[in-house]
Amino acid sequence: MMHTMLKTLGFVFLCHLILAQSPQIIRGPYLQSVTPNSGIIRWRTDIPSSSQVFLGENLSNLQLKVIDNQQVTEHVVTVSHLKPNKKYFYSIGDLKNMSTASENRYLKTAPALGSKASVRIWALGDFGSGSANQKAVLKSIVSFTETKRPDAWIWLGDNAYSNGKEEEYQARVFDIYQNDFFQNLNLYPAPGNHDYGGKHDPSLPPYFKIFSMPVNGELGGLPSGVPSYYSVNYGQVHLVSIDTELIEPSGLQLVSGKGLQYEWLERDLKANKLPWVIVYFHKPPYSKGSHDSDTESDMKLMRENVNPLFEKFKVDLVLAGHSHVYERTHPMRGHFGINSSFDASKHVFANTKAPNHYVVGKDGQGVIYVVNGSGGQLGGQKAEWPMKSSVYSNNKDGGSMIFDISQHRFEAHWVSSAGDVKDHFIIEK
Ligand SMILES: [Fe+2]
Structure with a gap:
């Protein structure tokens, strides 16, 4: 009985520890230096973690991935090789946890240089x-x-x-x-x-x-x-x-x-x-x-x-x-x-x-x-x-x-x- 209780308490403690260590996004994401082919996605977490971005033209298929293993709280991720004037949905997180993608979370690349688009x-x-x-x-x-x-x-x-x-x-x-x-x-x-x-x-x-x-x-x-x-x-x-x-x-x-x-x-x-x-x-x-x-x-x-x-x-x-x-x-x-x-x-x-x-x-x-x-x-x-x-x-x-x-x-x-x-x-x- 005592053994089972200790095991349960240990499990609960471990869960708390994992939750406590899971980084929380406390700022962003926000978009910087967006060009016709690239952009910077920035966000801040409460504790240091790796950075990962999933990106794609189709909200249900974010097939492009960018990973940065550095443990940071200021996440500054450059996404590149994009097409001009296109909307890319994205999600952010670390190597273990990713946020959910949504219709309002996207990066629209700038028009091609010289483009006559309004x-x-x-x-x-x-x-x-x-x-x-x-x-x-x-x-x-x-x-x-x-x-x-x-x-x-x-x-x-x-x-x-x-x-x-x-x-x-x-x-x-x-x-x-x-x-x-x-x-x-x-x-x-x-x-x-x-x-x-x-x-x-x-x-x-x-x-x-x-x-x-x-x-x-x-x-x-x-x-x-x-x-x-x-x-x-x-x-x-x-x-x-x-x-x-x-x-x-x-x-x-x-x-x-x-x-x-x-x-x-x-x-x-x-x-x-x-x-x-x-x-x-x-x-x-x-x-x-x-x-x-x-x-x-x-x-x-x-x-x-x-x-x-x-x-x-x-x-x-x-x-x-x-x-x-x-x-x-x-x-x-x-x-x-x-x-x-x-x-x-x-x-x-x-x-x-x-x-x-x-x-x-x-x-x-x-x-x-x-x-x-x-x-x-x-x-x-x-x-x-x-x-x-x-x-x-x-x-x-x-x-x-x-x-x-x-x-x-x-x-x-x-x-x-x-x-x-x-x-x-x-x-x-
Ligand atoms: Fe002023």
Whole structure:
């Protein structure tokens, strides 16, 4: 009798031990550096384990396998030899236990470089606050994209408040977007001042450890070699993610119009061959929302020293956050002064077919600047709101943007947290 009891207790203890040792996924999976033929699947476990990914075009037959025997908690698995613009379902785990595959867990490879396929991009700024607005903005995009999912996701910085800490990324970013988007949407982020925790040294913030940026020209952009800034070609659009916070070892920042990042940006824009260009970063050159570009030096310097590059290389759209509002300017050239110096007769360069419908002629058109910083945070108004250069401004509703981009047409929607399209514009080339 005693012997049997001891055996039973021993068995129960062993079961507990096995269960206790079975690694639990505590973050992810999430997709990084997705290219036409490859991608990185990342996740985190509570205890070190091996990594295994099963992958396949058919949910019930995941025949591709990638194994990494290293015992780690930060799992970073590259899957390669994939076909462009294809959906691959996947499951993750270790050599003993695999998660169940599901319809929502997939990696869709980027279009082949040069592909003329239309792409849909979701741009989100200043979101990771844990606010009701953040959740409402997410819900509005889930609903807006129900019948046509985004292909790529770009972040405009201030991704996790208040200091870009690990636990803030977990509670205010991963826990909120995990099921709807992290496990199936290709992410190309940019950092903000809150992600840097108010510092300017990229060796410190968790942002640079959590994300794997395509810095080697994997998607056709000019290699940057550093994770602060990079570019990718996605369908017919050249996406350039730059870093307004970084102070280089030389002491220079991008806003000075000098230094490694500025030089890279100039070379990258010059090398681009695609018809559409979006440059995105955190601190906007023009805003009168929760930040004031007339008085804040980073924003003023950005406008004076970097905007001329955007004009020179005919960037279509410059996207930023930082100011917790939405502001969209006319297509502009040569307006590098304060708000009151804007003169529509001098600074607007656009051929308008209908309201908010631009047709780019042989002389090109001005650059459209958008502040899209109410993906979680919301509100703010400085003197002279709304800006003279603004076509549409909103500091009452949160929201985020959806772009549909094909070879000759660029369509933008700003979708409010209530699910309404409050701003909409089209550019044709
Ligand atoms: Fe900010």
